[in-house]
Amino acid sequence: MDQILGNIGLLFEFPVVNLKIILDGIMVGALFALAAYGLALVWGVMNVKNLAQGDFVIAGGYVSWWLVQNGFPALLGVPVAFVVMWGIGWVVYKLVISRVIERDLFTSLLATFGLAIMMAQILNLLFGSDTQSVDLDYDVLYFFDGFIDVPIAKLIGVLMASALAAGVIIFMKSSRMGQAIRATAQDARAARVMGIDTEKVYAFTFSLNSAICGAAGAIIVMVWVIQPFYGISYSIRAFVIVTAAGLGNLPGVIAAGLGIGALEQYGAHIFGIGYQQAIAVLLLLLVLLVRLIQQRRNRQVLK
Amino acid sequence: MKKLSLLSILMASVSLLFSQASLAAGHCGEIHLGSAISLTGKYATNGIHAKNGYEYAIQKIKDAGGVMVDGKCYNFKVTYYDDESKGDRGATLAERLISQDKVQYMLGPYSSGLTKAIAPVTEKYKIPMVEAEGASRSLFNKGYKYLFAVLSTSEQYLASAVTLAAEMAEKQGKKPSSVKVAIAVENDPFSLDIRAGVSEDAAKYDMKVVIDEKLPRDLSDMSAILTKVKLLKPDLLIVSGHSKGAATAVRQIDEQNIKVPMIALTHCEAADVTGKFGDAANDILCSTQWAETLSYKDPIFGTAAEYEQGFKKAFPEYKDKSVPYQTAQATAAVYVFKDAFERAGSLDKEKVRDAIAATDLMTFYGGIKFSDAGNNIAKPMVLRQIQDGKYNVVAPSAFASHKLNWPRK
Numbered sequence: 001m002d003q004i005l006g007n008i009g010l011l012f013e014f015p016v017v018n019l020k021i022i023l024d025g026i027m028v029g030a031l032f033a034l035a036a037y038g039l040a041l042v043w044g045v046m047n048v049k050n051l052a053q054g055d056f057v058i059a060g061g062y063v064s065w066w067l068v069q070n071g072f073p074a075l076l077g078v079p080v081a082f083v084v085m086w087g088i089g090w091v092v093y094k095l096v097i098s099r100v101i102e103r104d105l106f107t108s109l110l111a112t113f114g115l116a117i118m119m120a121q122i123l124n125l126l127f128g129s130d131t132q133s134v135d136l137d138y139d140v141l142y143f144f145d146g147f148i149d150v151p152i153a154k155l156i157g158v159l160m161a162s163a164l165a166a167g168v169i170i171f172m173k174s175s176r177m178g179q180a181i182r183a184t185a186q187d188a189r190a191a192r193v194m195g196i197d198t199e200k201v202y203a204f205t206f207s208l209n210s211a212i213c214g215a216a217g218a219i220i221v222m223v224w225v226i227q228p229f230y231g232i233s234y235s236i237r238a239f240v241i242v243t244a245a246g247l248g249n250l251p252g253v254i255a256a257g258l259g260i261g262a263l264e265q266y267g268a269h270i271f272g273i274g275y276q277q278a279i280a281v282l283l284l285l286l287v288l289l290v291r292l293i294q295q296r297r298n299r300q301v302l303k
Numbered sequence: 304m305k306k307l308s309l310l311s312i313l314m315a316s317v318s319l320l321f322s323q324a325s326l327a328a329g330h331c332g333e334i335h336l337g338s339a340i341s342l343t344g345k346y347a348t349n350g351i352h353a354k355n356g357y358e359y360a361i362q363k364i365k366d367a368g369g370v371m372v373d374g375k376c377y378n379f380k381v382t383y384y385d386d387e388s389k390g391d392r393g394a395t396l397a398e399r400l401i402s403q404d405k406v407q408y409m410l411g412p413y414s415s416g417l418t419k420a421i422a423p424v425t426e427k428y429k430i431p432m433v434e435a436e437g438a439s440r441s442l443f444n445k446g447y448k449y450l451f452a453v454l455s456t457s458e459q460y461l462a463s464a465v466t467l468a469a470e471m472a473e474k475q476g477k478k479p480s481s482v483k484v485a486i487a488v489e490n491d492p493f494s495l496d497i498r499a500g501v502s503e504d505a506a507k508y509d510m511k512v513v514i515d516e517k518l519p520r521d522l523s524d525m526s527a528i529l530t531k532v533k534l535l536k537p538d539l540l541i542v543s544g545h546s547k548g549a550a551t552a553v554r555q556i557d558e559q560n561i562k563v564p565m566i567a568l569t570h571c572e573a574a575d576v577t578g579k580f581g582d583a584a585n586d587i588l589c590s591t592q593w594a595e596t597l598s599y600k601d602p603i604f605g606t607a608a609e610y611e612q613g614f615k616k617a618f619p620e621y622k623d624k625s626v627p628y629q630t631a632q633a634t635a636a637v638y639v640f641k642d643a644f645e646r647a648g649s650l651d652k653e654k655v656r657d658a659i660a661a662t663d664l665m666t667f668y669g670g671i672k673f674s675d676a677g678n679n680i681a682k683p684m685v686l687r688q689i690q691d692g693k694y695n696v697v698a699p700s701a702f703a704s705h706k707l708n709w710p711r712k
Contacts (some may be wrong), residue, residue: 003515010534017530024526121343129347130573131547133554134344135580140558224523225550225586228344233521245548268527274517276527294468 002070007270017145019266026225027154029261030161031268034216036210037165045185046101048050049301051112054234055119055214056219060085060227061221062127069200077134078160082211089210093203101202104143110175111199116231123228133225157219160201164215181205185247218231233277240284243291307444331369331376331620333611334644336637337406338381339421341413344388348546349629353436354616357381357410358631359603359614369604370641373648377387384410390420397424408650410636413629415439415457415493422450427438431656435636435695436453436629438498439492440594443676449657451659451677453635453668457493458500460590461541464567465504467588467686467698468539471565479659485514485537485563487528489551494518495568501611529559540566548575557583560595572627577692579639584689585709587663591685593628593668594696596704603638604667610634625694635668 010018063084063089064077072080100108138152172178183191183234192198220226241260242279245252260283267279319468337358341350361379369376378670382404386393393412400406401424411418411434418437422445425432431449436459441449453630458645469479484505490495499536505512515537516528520543532540539564542552550567553576556566561578571577591597595611604610611626614634621630638660644650662669670681695705 007531010531014534017534020530021527024524029522066544069465124343124347129343129345130575131550133579135554140560142560146560149560220523225547225554226523227521227547229524230521233523265527270531272516273487273522273527274524276521277519277521278523 004270006062011269013146016147017269019144020148021148021149021269022262024222025265026258027261029258030158030267031216031220032234032237032241032261033164033257034161036245036257037168037250037253039238040242040247040249041181041205041212041244042209042252043242046097046202048101048108048112048206049105049239050209051109051235052116052210052231053120053238054231054236055123055232056085056089056115056210056213056231057220058231059119059123060086060217061119061215062123062224063214064218064221065127065134065226066134073205074134074136075156077218077221078215081214082164085214085217086207086211088214089207090203091094092210093206097206098202105207109300110156116235118228120228120231127228129301131225131227132221134221135183151223152224157223159220161216164212165254167213172250177201177204177301178274226281236277236284237280240280240287243284244287290292306597306614310461331365331378332553333380334370334372334377334408334640334650335404335406336379336381336408336410336640337400337404337546338385338396338401338410338440339384339386339393339412339417341388341417342383342385344386346388346414346417347438348411349627350388352573352627353411353633354383354619354694355414355614356435356630357637359397359630360634361408362676363603364637364641365614370644372455372644372650378643378679379490379640381410381535382406383627385691386417388414389416390416390665393417394420394424397421401425401428401430405712406640407650408432408640408655410633410640411435411437411452415442415496416491416607418450419611421571422447429652429656431652431659433639433659434611435632439496440678441492441496443678444471447677451620451673453671453679453682454592454632455684456678457496457683458503460500461543461567462500462504463686463698464511464539464541464588464590465501465508465563467707468565469508469510470540471707480511482507482508482510482539483513483535485528485532485535485539485540486512487514487516487518487540487542487544487548489520489522489548490517491520493633494543494545494548497541501541518519518548522547524555526559529561532563533559533563536563538564543569544564544597546570546574549576553587555579562711566711571687571689572694573624575624577694578624578678579621581692585691586708587689588697589687591687591691591694592627592682593631593684594687594694595626595694596667597685599667599669601638601664601666603641604634607631607667610667631668635666635671636668638668639664661679 042050060081063081067077068074100111136153140149140151180196184198211255241256245256264276266280268276310382365378369378384396409432413436433451435453440456468482472479472482488498549570567588575586595607597607600606614626636641643658647654672681674680687694688697697703697707
């Protein structure tokens, strides 16, 4: 308790800490938002809740790490991970997802849960269980007497994440395929009637999700560390964010991603870093409660 | 029909060949050991280090003429099962080794958690287990009679860093009680012991613990703690969270430009912090059970340095890194078995158990002598400092080959 009070005291004693926490939170939140956006896409379009989301992120990280081990520049990892994970996503869709897409909720949950375990173990067998990271030889920018540190690598990562998000938004708004995806999400049967090949749309959506995750992972490996079994922590955050923001609400997903990133950092500062993930889960609980209350109110209106 | 008979003749001749081969090499009998060890899952890296250590020991003992029990020669053979780094799986596999494979002697798994899961099983069946990778002190207050550990218990891992910090404070003309300590350890049995050892020793010197936090299991970002370190300016920072803790700490300490006079970690070698982060790892203290520069020696493995060379030759994948202590202590565990079998002069597991309990052995890994609780009391922990990318022993001063760089730049 004393420690918690002390930690809160620090926030007031050194106001600049708040800026640092928020900055750190936004940087990590940007990547959560990416993974969450992919999840929202798959969830909204195909009604598949992909529990292997985080494992796609980690797999993308390993693609980039492997490239660097073989002498390629680190920044190349992001586009390459995007392409490679696109391919893997397509294969996974054809092998697994396409078979469970018409089934009920539990079948797809079980299938993607199994997929998550498989992917983690395959990564473990391929790359070993050591934590890995890619060290970019960029400088770190310091502000406020060196108190705030912004590694240029992190900055590049966030910029790449925003560029990717912007690209996806433009694609969804203006391209033919983007329109087809949105139409399928609204009503798959109507979309079929209108001549949209929904099977193709599903395959495309899942591959796109996998590719977005892969790119996020390639950024993560430059900034933090990855390990074959870290997928779950990204899956959890993606679920929290999508649940909070709702499906098909892209600005909401980004805002929720950044918000959760910052709140987690505050939680880690005040309660200790051991509770960082607990904060995310607690937020999920709160969001669900609020949603439930909102729905109850709606029902009363309907009566 | 004809084809079939031809096939059976072929098979018979093959099996004959095999039995002859085993006869030819078989003037030595086999002592069957069992081990459930992490070959997949989060402990796989260190589990494989340990397994390689076992295998190297078995080969070296074989080359040196095997285990002589009552005038007959034997070689060790180990049945391994993969416990997937999960405690319940480890316990099930231990049951299977003992009741189905009829294993009479066990080598330990990797990590304190797994050892904790398996020890009740070996105890139940009265199977002697010599383990090399479970250092939690909670293993040695349960009154186990068949559990023996060759390594130092974990509360000793970083406690010497506290002593070292006190020494440095005195040299500066300050009181040891002026030293401020920051502790960040993972929330698992091993790391919590380290925390207990450090806070006990800090309390002895009346030092103030300014940060005391638990790291999550899937740690990839500890900037929240390091921000506090920047504000509270401790004189000693202790981090323990297996390889991921070491990797994350070294990376972010450099990134956030953290200036603490003394930083002590565990698992530096396993995380390969020098290889991955280069100069960022300089002047960090790393605890180790064993170092190849120590002057211990024995007749089978030679000196610590000779052990390292021999091991690298046998396992070329370790060529470019230093051999982890997890491997050395696994080898030492097999050596304890050899020594105990020879002194017991029998394959009876009770006699072997008593012989293990009476072990007083000098090895390349250090002295081995078990307390009544089963932990090794003959070997101290070692602190090494990373100096220009090399691990140099700086504490305890009796073994130190190099001087401590203090304060850390």
